[in-house]
Amino acid sequence: MEITASPSSSVPAATAKRTGITLSADRKLTLVLMVVFPICALLAPNSFYKSVLVFAMINAIAAVGLCLMLGFAGEISIGQAAFYGLGAYVTAFLANQFHIEPVLAICAGAAAAMVIGWGISRPLSRLHEHYLAMATLAFGIITYIVFANARPFTGGLDPGTSVGKFAILGFDLSSMDRYFWVVWVALGVASLLAGNVAATQVGRALLAVKMSAPAAASVGIDVVRAKAFVFAIGALLTGLSGGLYAYFARSFNASTFGIGYSIELLMMVVLGSLSRVSCAIVGAFIITILPVLFEHFDDYKTLVFGITMVLIMKFLPSGLVEGVFSLASRLVRRKDD
Amino acid sequence: MLSIKHVSKRFGGLRALSDVNVDAERSCVTAVIGPNGAGKSTLMNVISGFITADEGSVSVDAAETLGLSPHRMCASGVARTFQNLQMFSDMSTVEAVVTGRARHRKASLVANLLMTPAVRREEEEAFASARDLLTAMGVPESFWRRRAGDLPYGLQRRVEIARALATEPSYLLLDEPAAGLNDNESAALGEALVKLAQQGIGVVLIEHDIELVMNVSSRIFVMDAGTVIASGSPAEVRANPDVVAAYLGAEDD
Secondary structure, three states: OOOOOOOOOOOOOOOOOOOOOOOOHHHHHHHHHHHHHHHHHHHOOOHHHHHHHHHHHHHHHHHHHHHHHHHHOOOOOOOHHHHHHHHHHHHHHHHHHHOOOHHHHHHHHHHHHHHHHHHHHHHHOOOOHHHHHHHHHHHHHHHHHHHHHOHHHHOOOOOOEEOOOOEEOOEEOOOHHHHHHHHHHHHHHHHHHHHHHHHOHHHHHHHHHHHOHHHHHHOOOOHHHHHHHHHHHHHHHHHHHHHHHHHHHOEEOHHHHOHHHHHHHHHHHHHHOOOOHHHHHHHHHHHHHHHHHOOOHHHHHHHHHHHHHHHHHHHOOOOHHHHHHHHHHHHHHHHHO | OEEEEEEEEEEOOEEEEEEEEEEEOOOOEEEEEOOOOOOHHHHHHHHOOOOOOOEEEEEEOOEEOOOOOHHHHHHOOEEEOOOOOOOOOOOEHHHHHHHOOHHHOOOOHHHHHHOOHHHHHHHHHHHHHHHHHHHHOOOOHHHOOOEHHHOOHHHHHHHHHHHHHOOOOOEEEEEOOOOOOOHHHHHHHHHHHHHHHHOOOEEEEEOOOHHHHHHHOOEEEEEEOOEEEEEEOHHHHHHOHHHHHHHHHHHHO
């Protein structure tokens, strides 16, 4: 039994006959990606490419979080780097100061981000669209300034902070080969969770709030609570991704958590899809890999991202990957006729 | 009984409602009519919690509800439709109605995130009851899986009522449900409303279509300039000279 909550698909799957367990197209594609990633890791010619792959998967977790916020609830956030940074710093701080298990430190980092996400959703709950964009942008800038200046905790911009090796119960998993599987599991859990949101009334309530807040309220959906939930879960996933990043980079400084990262995350989701978890993962992959494929890409990144963003918003408002998929499925259907 | 007592609402210098008294019984259709700007929609918004009145009381089956937020009003048994369609356009039609069952879902957030068997069962039940409601409202099955926003206007109106009914309300507020419907559709709507009243729902109808109102209502409240100027059975209201002057007269010309 599965109900798609994909706003842009013209034929929502499996609502008429639902016998046994069927998977939505989104889940199937996510499953395929979860199989493709290990194959890519096996085929990676050297550890550099493997680390790019791991980084892409870390970003994908954050992108899935933003996909729920922006794609389902229509809550735009240009301050996701704040949650990413919170996850990373809380993880590093707990691991360094109290020497707790890395897994627990990462979970605590994610939980801290979730609490902050839930907290800021309250004052933001009356804001829409570009006002919300401005407010979250401001939130991102403020947290960046805090990260850069609270040097006793974060190490600021220089020297930054560093963490030990990732291990579970003393078993060293810090090599890229092993850490890949740690991130793989985390991405699997994140997309399963997001898929469950999409497939149940939780996701439907978020979509309802996006499509018509008055109508959502009129059928008993607490709009403020729904927004708080989506901010909390978006921050949770982004914080998780930040904690994983801390053990991935091992040494990092506040510059990682600036507006640039928030915008890259936004690009991943817009490029991928506003309504499908799997496409957001593909988007994260593309945005992470582009700078690797093109040597001088970083010089033109802002320009290219800016132009692509405008073009996608204009011509494929549901996302590039999503748009290509629906175009392809339309062509296939036409052939069938 | 849904009871509105001495309700007043000001918007700046404008008295939208002043000392309005309206009540609606379960199991019958109560209509509120009046010219544009009479305050009907404001009254509707006060009852459903979208606007808080400055003074007065609104109670549902003897429980005071004035000042409750819209989603809490829904929980106290008041459902509504909107004058301008508020459809969950990008959902499938059946999903839009399933969304209306939000307040009857027992499963916790965590259970939903884990998609426990209980949640799956609840989903099945919600879809089954949504299909029943769509059938009852006369939305053909061929439309159920279509994007709700792509349905013809008249059907979207019915889907909106089905969605409101999915909340299992004691009282159903309908804000101009016949607007934009042709005569046949309007007559079918009237039959549907009478049927709902027979099932025990208190239907509150705000409507411009006098034919429809006179046919289905057991009690009519006539509003003008923010006050109730007359109330009674259709025959009484029709005979009331104030009403004829304020409203019906213009229609009869």
